[in-house]
Amino acid sequence: MQAQEPLTILIAEDSAADRLLLSTIVRRQGHQVLTAANGAEAVETFKEQQPDLVLMDALMPVMDGFEAARRIKALAGEALVPIIFLTSLTESEALARCLEAGGDDFLAKPYNQVILAAKIKAMDRLRRLQATVLQQRDLIARHHDYLLNEQRVAKAVFDKVAHSGCLSAPNIRYLQSPYALFNGDLLLAAYTPAGDMHVMLGDFTGHGLPAAVGAMPLAEVFYGMTAKGYGLAETLREMNAKLKRILPVDMFCCATLLSLSFQSRSVEVWNGGMPDGYLHRMASGERVPLPARHLPLGILSAQAFDDRTDVYPMAVDDRVFLLSDGVIDTCDANDQLFGVERLQQVFAANREPDRLFEDIEQALRDFRGQARDDVSMVEVSLLESAQAHGAAPVYSDSGQSCPLDWSASFEFRGATLRRFNPLPFLLQLLLEVHGLRAQSGALYSVLAELYSNGLEHGVLGLDSSLKRDAAGFARYYEMRAARLEALQDGYVRVHLQVQPQGEGGRLVIRVEDSGKGFDVARLMERPVDNVRLSGRGISLVRQLGRNASWSDQGRSASVEFFWEIEA
Amino acid sequence: MTDTHVDREVLDTLREVMEDGYTELLETFLADSQSRLHELQDSTSVKALSDVAHSFKGSASNMGAVRLAELCQDLESNAKDKSPEALAQLVADIHSEFAEVRPVYESEKHHAHIH
Numbered sequence: 001m002q003a004q005e006p007l008t009i010l011i012a013e014d015s016a017a018d019r020l021l022l023s024t025i026v027r028r029q030g031h032q033v034l035t036a037a038n039g040a041e042a043v044e045t046f047k048e049q050q051p052d053l054v055l056m057d058a059l060m061p062v063m064d065g066f067e068a069a070r071r072i073k074a075l076a077g078e079a080l081v082p083i084i085f086l087t088s089l090t091e092s093e094a095l096a097r098c099l100e101a102g103g104d105d106f107l108a109k110p111y112n113q114v115i116l117a118a119k120i121k122a123m124d125r126l127r128r129l130q131a132t133v134l135q136q137r138d139l140i141a142r143h144h145d146y147l148l149n150e151q152r153v154a155k156a157v158f159d160k161v162a163h164s165g166c167l168s169a170p171n172i173r174y175l176q177s178p179y180a181l182f183n184g185d186l187l188l189a190a191y192t193p194a195g196d197m198h199v200m201l202g203d204f205t206g207h208g209l210p211a212a213v214g215a216m217p218l219a220e221v222f223y224g225m226t227a228k229g230y231g232l233a234e235t236l237r238e239m240n241a242k243l244k245r246i247l248p249v250d251m252f253c254c255a256t257l258l259s260l261s262f263q264s265r266s267v268e269v270w271n272g273g274m275p276d277g278y279l280h281r282m283a284s285g286e287r288v289p290l291p292a293r294h295l296p297l298g299i300l301s302a303q304a305f306d307d308r309t310d311v312y313p314m315a316v317d318d319r320v321f322l323l324s325d326g327v328i329d330t331c332d333a334n335d336q337l338f339g340v341e342r343l344q345q346v347f348a349a350n351r352e353p354d355r356l357f358e359d360i361e362q363a364l365r366d367f368r369g370q371a372r373d374d375v376s377m378v379e380v381s382l383l384e385s386a387q388a389h390g391a392a393p394v395y396s397d398s399g400q401s402c403p404l405d406w407s408a409s410f411e412f413r414g415a416t417l418r419r420f421n422p423l424p425f426l427l428q429l430l431l432e433v434h435g436l437r438a439q440s441g442a443l444y445s446v447l448a449e450l451y452s453n454g455l456e457h458g459v460l461g462l463d464s465s466l467k468r469d470a471a472g473f474a475r476y477y478e479m480r481a482a483r484l485e486a487l488q489d490g491y492v493r494v495h496l497q498v499q500p501q502g503e504g505g506r507l508v509i510r511v512e513d514s515g516k517g518f519d520v521a522r523l524m525e526r527p528v529d530n531v532r533l534s535g536r537g538i539s540l541v542r543q544l545g546r547n548a549s550w551s552d553q554g555r556s557a558s559v560e561f562f563w564e565i566e567a
Numbered sequence: 568m569t570d571t572h573v574d575r576e577v578l579d580t581l582r583e584v585m586e587d588g589y590t591e592l593l594e595t596f597l598a599d600s601q602s603r604l605h606e607l608q609d610s611t612s613v614k615a616l617s618d619v620a621h622s623f624k625g626s627a628s629n630m631g632a633v634r635l636a637e638l639c640q641d642l643e644s645n646a647k648d649k650s651p652e653a654l655a656q657l658v659a660d661i662h663s664e665f666a667e668v669r670p671v672y673e674s675e676k677h678h679a680h681i682h
Contacts, residue, residue, distance in 0.1 A: 017596040017626045088625045110628040
């Protein structure tokens with residue numbers, strides 16, 4: 001007989017001779033024996049001593065073996081306590097009753113030692129297997145709880161990062177599962193220093209923590225650079241480089257980025273690998289697709305990365321709609337995709353624009369028969385300029401080393417103008433002057449306006465009157481990209497002068513360009529308004545700054561900012 | 568004669584398995600059988616008769632009382648189909664079969680004591 005770990009075996013048998021015989025056999029096989037003369041005794045003994053295995057006679061007085069087996073199985077719960085019925089029953093119906101009552105095997109009389117030993121061994125194997133399965137199930141459950149807890153923590157950390165943005169702004173509506181992060185979906189929005197807004201909908205390859213891990217640095221870059229005044233192009237380049245550096249080869253991030261300019265009523269779009277977004281023009285009902293023109297973030301090297309964007313004019317009522325691939329990749333029972341066509345049918349059938357999300361969700365439910373939790377949608381519109389508020393930046397320095405009397409001049413030439421955006425750097429420099437910090441939004445808006453005037457109308461010689469209609473708008477930005485790419489000569493100079501004045505101080509900004517200039521007098525005649533597609537942003541500069549003036553036939557612009565010392 | 572009633576090989580195995588407990592097993596079987604016979608005699612229902620026969624058959628087969636086990640099997644399986652006279656006859660047959668084999672177990676007992 002092979003060595004086997006001794007078991008405690010309960011023998012329930014009413015015949016004294018059989019009980020004695022069986023006890024002796026089982027004991028000789030190395031096991032510990034408990035005995036019972038009827039079913040009721042068997043159940044009691046089981047409760048008290050929890051044997052590993054039961055040998056049970058079927059027909060016994062007081063309580064028969066069937067009932068005793070049922071009770072013992074119930075008492076054992078999830079653990080497997082094998083019950084071998086001792087029976088000389090021959091009718092198949094009676095044998096079936098043994099199995100129904102929870103019996104695991106039979107042993108016929110007269111007893112055969114070899115067969116009994118083999119059966120005990122087989123049942124013990126089964127019993128251990130079940131114990132292992134239970135143990136592993138509990139282990140998996142513990143790991144699962146652990147994983148969920150990790151996800152909760154990761155989500156809490158991430159929410160702190162993600163919610164530093166402005167997703168709650170009145171011009172944003174979105175729909176996202178609270179655990180979208182772990183589906184790889186990412187939605188971010190933030191104000192620029194000028195009060196414009198950047199929005200990003202991203203979709204990482206992969207699920208779970210790996211996707212969430214990539215989202216963290218991406219969000220940091222997005223918020224950090226947007227807050228410093230970087231445009232989409234610089235932000236995209238940085239995001240791409242960062243993801244390329246940190247993500248494994250098979251991981252990347254599809255993304256659509258928007259820059260909504262409330263001032264110039266336009267939206268700048270970069271779509272890398274996401275489904276088409278749509279610009280819904282309310283006046284005409286037209287939906288202009290915003291297709292992917294680029295590879296996702298994190299694939300191309302910094303040199304090969306293409307940060308070119310498309311710019312579209314927007315009316316205040318117009319909406320930009322973005323969605324994750326969870327929408328069009330939804331499958332029905334026959335593996336048919338929901339697809340773009342069905343989405344467009346939902347668009348066509350949509351009567352209330354505010355119920356578009358609900359209509360899409362309903363269509364997905366109708367199509368698939370159930371809702372799914374990895375669908376992200378966002379819809380943004382323009383804010384009236386007056387509604388836009390950049391978050392007030394928080395400064396941590398004491399102000400003791402604040403510079404109050406200085407000037408600096410910069411000249412940005414040819415190749416630099418093509419790729420470098422000096423505005424964040426200039427703004428940061430100016431915000432070293434504490435007195436200017438309260439006006440950082442206005443300061444940035446004016447700097448941005450003067451710089452882009454100098455670059456676009458001056459150096460690149462673009463005519464702003466092109467932007468009067470949507471077609472011209474598109475043409476304008478095509479020409480801008482083409483001329484910038486070909487740019488060799490030319491410059492934009494920025495002179496900054498800070499002087500103490502009384503209790504406060506004064507900043508003079510002068511921006512010069514190498515362009516042809518323009519008819520200053522004619523432009524200055526126009527009333528100061530803020531509804532425009534074109535017009536060199538001059539009214540903006542005049543509204544936000546003081547003593548705005550143009551000289552050298554429009555090639556040189558000057559504007560001043562003043563501050564009083566705080567009490 | 569005894570070979571058709573008691574399987575000697577079974578007894579050999581039992582002796583080997585039980586070692587010192589062999590005598591006790593024989594005594595237990597004889598006492599147990601005695602009370603089964605009483606129960607058969609006292610049974611008032613066909614079902615009770617059949618149940619006692621079932622138990623008796625089990626221990627008889629374990630003890631190698633082949634013919635006794637067969638008679639019990641017949642009673643257990645066919646009790647409900649037999650006439651009262653036939654049942655009485657079968658119970659009487661079981662009695663006499665036990666009387667037949669009893670000396671075999673008794674002598675086994677003595678034999679074991681001698682060793």
